[in-house]
Amino acid sequence: MISPILQVENLVTAFDTDAGRMTAVDGISFEVPSGKTLGIVGESGCGKSVTAFSITRLLPEPHGKILGGSIRFDGRDLAALPVEEMQKIRGNYISMIFQEPMTALNPVQTVGRQLAEAILLHTECSKAEVLARSIDMMKKVRIPAPEQRLNEYPHQLSGGMRQRVMIAMALINKPKLLIADEPTTALDVTVQAQILELIADLQQEMGMSVILITHDLGVIAEVCDEVAVMYAGRIVEKASVFDLFAHPRHAYTQGLLESIPRLDSKPKTLLKAIPGNVPSIADFKPGCRFAERSGREHTEAHLNTRPPFVEIAPNHWVENCPICVA
Amino acid sequence: MSLLSVQNLQQHFPVRGGLLRRSVASCKAVDGVSFTLGAGETLGLVGESGCGKTTLGKAIVRLLKPTSGKIEFDGQDITHSGIGALRPMRRHVQMIFQDPAESLNPRHTVRDILEEPFIVQKMGTKDERRKWVLDLLDKVGLPATATDRFPFEFSGGQRQRIGIARAIALKPKLIVCDEPVSALDVSVQSQVLNLLLDLQREMGLSYLFIAHGLSVVKHMSDRVAVMYLGKIVEMAPAEELYHHPRHAYTRALLDAIPVPDPAKRRKRELLQGDVPSPINPPAGCAFGHRMRHPNWEQSVGMDLTLKEVTPGHWVQPCPCCTK
Numbered sequence: 001m002i003s004p005i006l007q008v009e010n011l012v013t014a015f016d017t018d019a020g021r022m023t024a025v026d027g028i029s030f031e032v033p034s035g036k037t038l039g040i041v042g043e044s045g046c047g048k049s050v051t052a053f054s055i056t057r058l059l060p061e062p063h064g065k066i067l068g069g070s071i072r073f074d075g076r077d078l079a080a081l082p083v084e085e086m087q088k089i090r091g092n093y094i095s096m097i098f099q100e101p102m103t104a105l106n107p108v109q110t111v112g113r114q115l116a117e118a119i120l121l122h123t124e125c126s127k128a129e130v131l132a133r134s135i136d137m138m139k140k141v142r143i144p145a146p147e148q149r150l151n152e153y154p155h156q157l158s159g160g161m162r163q164r165v166m167i168a169m170a171l172i173n174k175p176k177l178l179i180a181d182e183p184t185t186a187l188d189v190t191v192q193a194q195i196l197e198l199i200a201d202l203q204q205e206m207g208m209s210v211i212l213i214t215h216d217l218g219v220i221a222e223v224c225d226e227v228a229v230m231y232a233g234r235i236v237e238k239a240s241v242f243d244l245f246a247h248p249r250h251a252y253t254q255g256l257l258e259s260i261p262r263l264d265s266k267p268k269t270l271l272k273a274i275p276g277n278v279p280s281i282a283d284f285k286p287g288c289r290f291a292e293r294s295g296r297e298h299t300e301a302h303l304n305t306r307p308p309f310v311e312i313a314p315n316h317w318v319e320n321c322p323i324c325v326a
Numbered sequence: 327m328s329l330l331s332v333q334n335l336q337q338h339f340p341v342r343g344g345l346l347r348r349s350v351a352s353c354k355a356v357d358g359v360s361f362t363l364g365a366g367e368t369l370g371l372v373g374e375s376g377c378g379k380t381t382l383g384k385a386i387v388r389l390l391k392p393t394s395g396k397i398e399f400d401g402q403d404i405t406h407s408g409i410g411a412l413r414p415m416r417r418h419v420q421m422i423f424q425d426p427a428e429s430l431n432p433r434h435t436v437r438d439i440l441e442e443p444f445i446v447q448k449m450g451t452k453d454e455r456r457k458w459v460l461d462l463l464d465k466v467g468l469p470a471t472a473t474d475r476f477p478f479e480f481s482g483g484q485r486q487r488i489g490i491a492r493a494i495a496l497k498p499k500l501i502v503c504d505e506p507v508s509a510l511d512v513s514v515q516s517q518v519l520n521l522l523l524d525l526q527r528e529m530g531l532s533y534l535f536i537a538h539g540l541s542v543v544k545h546m547s548d549r550v551a552v553m554y555l556g557k558i559v560e561m562a563p564a565e566e567l568y569h570h571p572r573h574a575y576t577r578a579l580l581d582a583i584p585v586p587d588p589a590k591r592r593k594r595e596l597l598q599g600d601v602p603s604p605i606n607p608p609a610g611c612a613f614g615h616r617m618r619h620p621n622w623e624q625s626v627g628m629d630l631t632l633k634e635v636t637p638g639h640w641v642q643p644c645p646c647c648t649k
Contacts, residue, residue: 043511044482158600159375188374188538190597193582197596215512218584222591241588259516260586261545267564268368268546270523273516277481293513 004031005177005209006055011069011079013047013054016062022281024050026233027069029309032177032226037203037210039224039241041217043278046230048213052179054079055211056096057086073177092122095170099182101162105154111165112150118169137168140205141198160191167198174206181213196223217260221245229253232279232289235309236324239316249312251294251324288321296323327401328362329499329532330386335359335395337378337385341605353605355381357556358395360632365499368526368533370547370564372540372579374601378556379536383502386534387421388412400499417447420493424505426485430477436463436488437473443495462491466521483514487521494525500532508537519546540579544568549638552576555612556604558632559647562639572635574647575613614646621646 013025025047032038042048053059054066057078071078074093078086090096098104106114115134119125125133131150138146141164154162163183170178180199184192200223203210212224220227221241228238229252237250248254258272265271276293285291287305291298298321307321318325337356340349355378363369371379384390386397388404397405404415423429430439440459444450450458460470466487477485486506493501503522507515519542525531537543543550544564551561552575560573571577578597585591599616602608608615610625625644632640641648 043513160600188601189540189582190374190578191600192584193594194596194598196584197594216584217512217586221586221588222584245586245588256513257586259513261516261519261541262586263541263544263568263580263583265545267544267548268523270520271516271545273520274513275517277483277514278511280481 002033002036005034005073006032006211007070007072008051008055009070009072011051011054011071012067013050013059013064014067015064019282023067023284024233024281025054026284028228028230028233028235029069030228030235030238032209032211035203035207035209036225037200037212037223039220039227040211040213040230041215041220041227042230043215045232045278045281047233048230049181051230052096052181052211052213056090056094056179057081057083058090058096088122091118091170091175092173093175094177094179095173095175096179096181097163097166097170097183099185101159101166101186102154104166105162107154110151110153111157114165115150115169115172118172122173133172134168137172138165140171140202141165141168143168159187160194163187163191163195164198167195167202171202171206171208175208177209177211178203179211179213182215183212184219185214185216192219199223217256229256232284233281234289234319235317236290236319237317243313243316247313247316249316249318249325250290250321251296251326252290255294288319288324290321290324294324298323329365329367329400330363330534331396331398332362332386333360333396333398335382335385335397336393337381337390338393351605353603354556354607355604356385357604357607358631359553359556359558360395361551361558361561363500363532363534365532366526366530367549368535368547370543370550371534371536371553372538372543372550373553374538374579376555376601376604377553378604379538379553380504382553383421383504383534383536387419387502388415389421413447417496418499419502420496420498420500421502421504422486422489422493422506425509426482426489427477427509429489430485430492432477435474435476436468439477439488440491440495443492447496449496458495462495465494465525466491481514482510483518486510486518490518490521490525494529494531497529498531500534502534502536504536505538506535507542508539515542522546540583552579555602555607557612557630557642558640559613559642560640561632562641566636566639570639572639572641572649573613574617574619574649611642611644611646614644617646619646 009029010027012027014021014023040048066079116130119130135146143149143164184195224241227241227244228235231252237253255274287303307319310320312318339353341351341353343350373379385392437459440462441455444455468487507518535546547564550564550567551558554575560576581594614622630642633643634640
C-alpha cells in the first residue's frame, strides 16, 4: 500500500443558516494515495465540493465551519491550522481548479499577471524568472504562442484555453496535491478529453496526487485509481476503480451505474431509473439516507441509526446498511 | 410523407460593429441543413457548443425567422409564416428547454403554467381546463397537490416534468427537446428520459432530440445527425452511426466520450484545437480545416451536400474527413 499524501478522518463540515445548522459533510473518512488519483463522485448537494473547500479551508466564513475530524497532510492537521499557515500551503502544496474558469479567473487582469501573482505569493524571484517560469508552464499546459497569450485577458480565450490557464496557475508552484472540482463539466467532450489527458500527463511528470470531483461516472472510470461515492453528505462506498465498477456493493452505487445510458445499450429502451429525488440537506436522516429511494423495505432502526463504515473486502469500504448492502 | 421536412435551412445573424452598429459580418449559425423527420420518430441532433444545434431547434419551432431555405410541417410551408398564421401550427410543435428554472415563469403557479396553452388556443371552459391540468400532472408523474405551488418549490427533475407537461398539453405532433436532461442530476436523468420514451409511445410523438452527449442521444434516437459549425456532417440510424461512423468528426466525438467502465480504458487520438467561430467559417470542410488535413484544400469549392453512402446513412462527401 502506497503511503497516503492526505488522510481525512471523520470530517464534519456544517453551515449555520437561518434555518439552523446544516451538516453538509457528515463524518467522512478517506485517503489519497501518493501519486494517485482519487475520484469523488456524487450528485448535487452530496457534499463533494464542500469536502474540497474543507481541505483547502476555503469555506465561506463565518457560516461554514469544520466541526470535527482531521485532515492530515504532510504531517500536519489542516483542519486546525492557523489561517496564515494555511495560506502558505494553499496554492503552493495544495492547489485547486474549479468548474467554471471564467468565474475563477480575474477578468480585468492579464493571464500573465495572474500567473505571476501565483508565483510571487510563495517565492521571491526576479521579473525575468517569473516570465520564464510562466512561459514554461504555459508550454506545459500546451497553450500555443504562450508569450502572446500572457498579455491577453481571460475573455480573449476559449473555454478550453481558459481551463488550461487555470491548470497552469494551479500547477506553477508544483503542488503535491491538486484538487480538481468538476474541471471539465463546462467543456465540450472533445475538449474534456484533452484536459483530462493533460492533467494525467502533468500528474505523471510532476508526481503529484489528484482529487478529482465529478458527477460523471465516465470521467471517473477513465482517469481515477480510487473512487469514493458520496450521497447526502456521506461516503457510501469507497474502493479501487476496477473493484467499484465490477462489484458495486451499495444499492446507490449499483443504481447509479445501471441508470446511465451507455453507447452499447439498445436505443429507445427504458433505463433502470432510481426513483425519487436527491434529498435536500434539511431532510437528511440520521440512519441510512438512501432508504426511501432504494425501493427496499427499511425498518425504523435502519432509519435512525447510522450504518457503520466497514471494510467489506480488502480496500473496499461501504456504509454497511444491511438493507442497501445485500 | 414525413411530418417535418427541412431543406437547405440557413439561419444567419448579423454581427454589428463600429460607430453606427452596422452589420459588419454574419454569424452563420445554421448554414444549409436538410433533413426529414417521420411521425413517431426521434431524430437526435448532436454536436458541441456553438455548432448551431439550438439555433436549428429554435428555427424549426419558428422562434426565429430563417434566413433562407424551407421548413415544411405536415405538408405546409411554415418558413416565412407570420405570427397569426403560425398559431394553429404551434399547437402541434412544442419545445422543452434545457433549464426548467429559466423556462418556467417563477411568478406563476403550476396551474397557471399548464393552463396557459389552453387559454392561448381558446380551448375548454375553466372547469375543463382544471381537469386537463390534473390529467397532465398525472401523466408526467407529479401529484395533484402540485397545482397551487410555484416552480421554485420543486427539484430540478420535477421542474423538468412541469416543462414536459406544458409541452404535451395540446397533444402536439412534434416536440423539440433542447438538452432536456443536461441540467439534471445523474440519478434523475434516467427518470426523465424514461418519461419521454413512455410519452412518445403513448402519444405517437416525434422528437427532435438535441444534446451534446452522444450516449444520451444515441439511447433516445432512431436516427442521429451530427452537426459541426452550422452543418450536418453525418446522419444515420443510431446503431449504424455508432458502429460505422464515416466522418472523422463523428469518430472523434465517439472517441472522446468517457466510457463508464475502467476495463475499457484506451489510448485515444485526441482532437486538437477548439471549435472555430461560425463568424467567417473556413471555406470547404470546416473540420478538415481544424485538423489541418492535407486534403482539406480539395474540399474548398466542392459541393458538400450530404450523400447517401448506404441506405439511410448520409455523410458529407469531403476528401479530407470521410472514409
